[in-house]
Amino acid sequence: MNAIPGAVAVNTFREAVRDRVLYNLIFFALLMIAASILVGQISIGIDRMVIVNLGLSAISLIGLVMAIFIGVSLVSKEIEKRTLYSLLARPIHRWQFLAGKYAGLLLTLIVNTAFMTVGLAGALFYVGRPFVRGDLTILIAIYFILLEFALVTAVALLFSCYSSPMLSTLFTVGVYITGVFAQDIRQAGDLSKDAAVEFITRAVYYLVPNFHNFNVIAAAAHGEAVGFGLVWQNTLYTAVYVVLVLLGATAVFSGRDLK
Amino acid sequence: MRWVALCAIPVFFCAAAVLQRQIDVRAATLSEANEELILRSPEAIRKLSLGYDALLGDIYWTRAVQYYGREMNEPRPDFHLLWPLLDVTTTLDPRLEVAYHFGAIFLSETGSIGAGRTDLAIKLVKKGVAANPNIWQLGTDLGFLYYWRLKDYPNATAAYLEASRVPNAPPWIKAMAARVAQTGGSIETSQMIWGQIYDSTKDATIKKRAKEELQGLRAQEDMIQLGKLADQYKQRVGRYPASEEDLRAAGLLPGIAVDPAGFPYEFDSDGKPRLNSKTTFQMPKEPKVFSAPAARTESSPSEQIQGTRVQ
Amino acid sequence: MAAAIIEIEGLTKDYPSGFWRKRWKRSLDHLSLQVEEGEIFGFLGPNGAGKTTTLKLLMGLIFPTSGTARIRGRSIEDIAMHAEIGYLPEHPYFYDYLTARELLDYYARFSNYSTAERNARVETFLKRVGLSSAANVQLRKFSKGMLQRAGIAQAILHDPKVVFLDEPMSGLDPVGRREVRDIILALKQQGKTVFFSTHILSDAEMLCDRVGVLVDGKLHGVGSPREMVSVEMQSMEILFELLEGRALPPRIADQARQIGGRYRIAVPEQDVYVAIEQLRSCDARILSMTPVRPTLEDYFIRLVGRERAATHEEETVLR
Numbered sequence: 001m002n003a004i005p006g007a008v009a010v011n012t013f014r015e016a017v018r019d020r021v022l023y024n025l026i027f028f029a030l031l032m033i034a035a036s037i038l039v040g041q042i043s044i045g046i047d048r049m050v051i052v053n054l055g056l057s058a059i060s061l062i063g064l065v066m067a068i069f070i071g072v073s074l075v076s077k078e079i080e081k082r083t084l085y086s087l088l089a090r091p092i093h094r095w096q097f098l099a100g101k102y103a104g105l106l107l108t109l110i111v112n113t114a115f116m117t118v119g120l121a122g123a124l125f126y127v128g129r130p131f132v133r134g135d136l137t138i139l140i141a142i143y144f145i146l147l148e149f150a151l152v153t154a155v156a157l158l159f160s161c162y163s164s165p166m167l168s169t170l171f172t173v174g175v176y177i178t179g180v181f182a183q184d185i186r187q188a189g190d191l192s193k194d195a196a197v198e199f200i201t202r203a204v205y206y207l208v209p210n211f212h213n214f215n216v217i218a219a220a221a222h223g224e225a226v227g228f229g230l231v232w233q234n235t236l237y238t239a240v241y242v243v244l245v246l247l248g249a250t251a252v253f254s255g256r257d258l259k
Numbered sequence: 260m261r262w263v264a265l266c267a268i269p270v271f272f273c274a275a276a277v278l279q280r281q282i283d284v285r286a287a288t289l290s291e292a293n294e295e296l297i298l299r300s301p302e303a304i305r306k307l308s309l310g311y312d313a314l315l316g317d318i319y320w321t322r323a324v325q326y327y328g329r330e331m332n333e334p335r336p337d338f339h340l341l342w343p344l345l346d347v348t349t350t351l352d353p354r355l356e357v358a359y360h361f362g363a364i365f366l367s368e369t370g371s372i373g374a375g376r377t378d379l380a381i382k383l384v385k386k387g388v389a390a391n392p393n394i395w396q397l398g399t400d401l402g403f404l405y406y407w408r409l410k411d412y413p414n415a416t417a418a419y420l421e422a423s424r425v426p427n428a429p430p431w432i433k434a435m436a437a438r439v440a441q442t443g444g445s446i447e448t449s450q451m452i453w454g455q456i457y458d459s460t461k462d463a464t465i466k467k468r469a470k471e472e473l474q475g476l477r478a479q480e481d482m483i484q485l486g487k488l489a490d491q492y493k494q495r496v497g498r499y500p501a502s503e504e505d506l507r508a509a510g511l512l513p514g515i516a517v518d519p520a521g522f523p524y525e526f527d528s529d530g531k532p533r534l535n536s537k538t539t540f541q542m543p544k545e546p547k548v549f550s551a552p553a554a555r556t557e558s559s560p561s562e563q564i565q566g567t568r569v570q
Numbered sequence: 571m572a573a574a575i576i577e578i579e580g581l582t583k584d585y586p587s588g589f590w591r592k593r594w595k596r597s598l599d600h601l602s603l604q605v606e607e608g609e610i611f612g613f614l615g616p617n618g619a620g621k622t623t624t625l626k627l628l629m630g631l632i633f634p635t636s637g638t639a640r641i642r643g644r645s646i647e648d649i650a651m652h653a654e655i656g657y658l659p660e661h662p663y664f665y666d667y668l669t670a671r672e673l674l675d676y677y678a679r680f681s682n683y684s685t686a687e688r689n690a691r692v693e694t695f696l697k698r699v700g701l702s703s704a705a706n707v708q709l710r711k712f713s714k715g716m717l718q719r720a721g722i723a724q725a726i727l728h729d730p731k732v733v734f735l736d737e738p739m740s741g742l743d744p745v746g747r748r749e750v751r752d753i754i755l756a757l758k759q760q761g762k763t764v765f766f767s768t769h770i771l772s773d774a775e776m777l778c779d780r781v782g783v784l785v786d787g788k789l790h791g792v793g794s795p796r797e798m799v800s801v802e803m804q805s806m807e808i809l810f811e812l813l814e815g816r817a818l819p820p821r822i823a824d825q826a827r828q829i830g831g832r833y834r835i836a837v838p839e840q841d842v843y844v845a846i847e848q849l850r851s852c853d854a855r856i857l858s859m860t861p862v863r864p865t866l867e868d869y870f871i872r873l874v875g876r877e878r879a880a881t882h883e884e885e886t887v888l889r
Contacts, residue, residue: 089631092652
């Protein structure tokens, strides 16, 4: 039973590879190389910090772009190209299909990020610092970035189930930005002292996935530790939210006529 | 047709490059290349960074350093953007210690090497202390500002005491607090403070500044000492010494003391020591409110700068 | 008496249409149909009749507005039932970045095969549809015919009991069509049931045990091709020569066509003897008389024409 989403996932991964999505790694590698070489000349004394900031931000940004752009066409492309027709005539439930597509994209992102992590380590090494205990936070920051990808991918998949890639992109980016600003929105609402506004902003805060939870890039750059409790809680939050969004996607997709 | 197109492309590229240069010339004469900070509000910038604030902080820090470097080379330097740049930097990344450090020194520097705004420097460093209560170096920066720039010894003492309470703070901070409280603006205290700055910073610009200050302090110290010796000479011989040679001949000096540039000191007619007229050494422009040096403690790299005084 | 292998009862599909999606367009109207095990059933109809809609409903790609259907006794809502059926969609679109072998391997994973068995099946069916030599070529480089063959391969590789083919012959050259015909016949020989929709009526005549005709969402008759056309009258084609100087009787002259020195005329069955009399009366020499079998196409076109006229009438009346 688990083999079916697995097969879909592997195929989705294969599609990404053959679509040359992984070529973005070349861009990342060039970026890291350029940064390692130039950083010593423009920022004295904080080269390690700059490399970590730049590397983690690039990993986050590139991955987000991938998650969104591939995510929004996960389902809609299969519908548009009609590849889904013969697939769903096989003994595969629609939720298994969704789970497989999701897992496939997530796998792609994880592999991509793994390569980038190696690149980042290489850049740090080149800049001359031996690896210290504080670098563990970098790995935690990357883990948090992966959690972020997991959430964004799920949201993109949800939108992919019923709207065109263009609209889905807008919606997903909208959700992401709202999630990043969720805390600010809530604070603004609290300050406004208007009960209605406060209610709305509170609702938004709890409704939208709070992406600001995942930003520990600054901590990683300064080599500060991130508590294990935070890691655990964020993992749980992500898991719950992803399941929630995928359930929504299943609900939407299960009743949909495929034109 | 394809070849025609391929050959035409480089031609058009050259034309574009030529036009670009002309535009640059025209734009430059339009207004002096003005560096401006379009967005001033640090909070707004932080919000716009969409979570990538640490990276943006690094970028602004780089801008600040390059801005400083550029302005230094201007005939009439004006560091009015230094404060906004550092303010934005530290709002984006409140843990960027070196930015507070840099601001402490160069926001308060006067003359052609700083913005001359000690108030802003203090504001910046206080922000740093508030955001990073466990970084004692920021507390000592605050102490430095009160001590060196404002001659506000009570506040300086308070700042050093506060810094000394940080866990892992080295013991010399407490000693510094005590010394400032006791002896105020002594050369010794100042040497300790600048010595600490020199030893602890990795930033080359700050290090250079500290070195200049230490050299200036050493020269002052030398001259005070020479002044005393000149008085002794007068008492013995009846007149002021004409040069250090006189002092040496009288057995008051074991050798010839030189300034940090290697030139011997001179005396004016009243027996006041001064810098050699041919010396290349320039005294840092700070008002001098000092009394006699007290006894020395252990050596540190900064002490090496002060070097051997005897040739 | 065993239940039919495909049972469709009152299957209806309405689509929302119009700008505000308030009106409903009925694309399938209470279709009721039974297909027996082991037969080749042809589903005929003009474009837009609802054939593809029916197939998509059966496959669970779209959901019925009302009505039910059962395949091998299991509801079409039972996804596990899909293990026993195969489907070739109207335009076989497959993942063009996969090779033929990879495609079949992927689809084979939805059935429970061991790795060895899966590999064996993939190879067998690549050979069966004649794609062995192109097994490692990406589908994006395939011709229409090759894609069709790959599609058929994925539809049958898991040994389904019922195979559904939507326009399997479309876009193929005569060789391709022959191959597909052979495959369909081979499937029947293996005891499988084949349900396919097509425009190509000559193929339906040749292959099908029974056909059903769908026009504008409604089913008009089910039966063997022979039964369907026997509703129509037969006619006779008479070939004759005229002697020098003789003229044709006026009625015959209207309908006869001259080819070289001879004449041909098609006469409805019941008028044959009258025509012969008339020809004898003008001393025409009858060369041959051949019964003209109406084709399914004739039947079809007449039926569609009638239906269209009726609908048009309805609409004019309603206005």
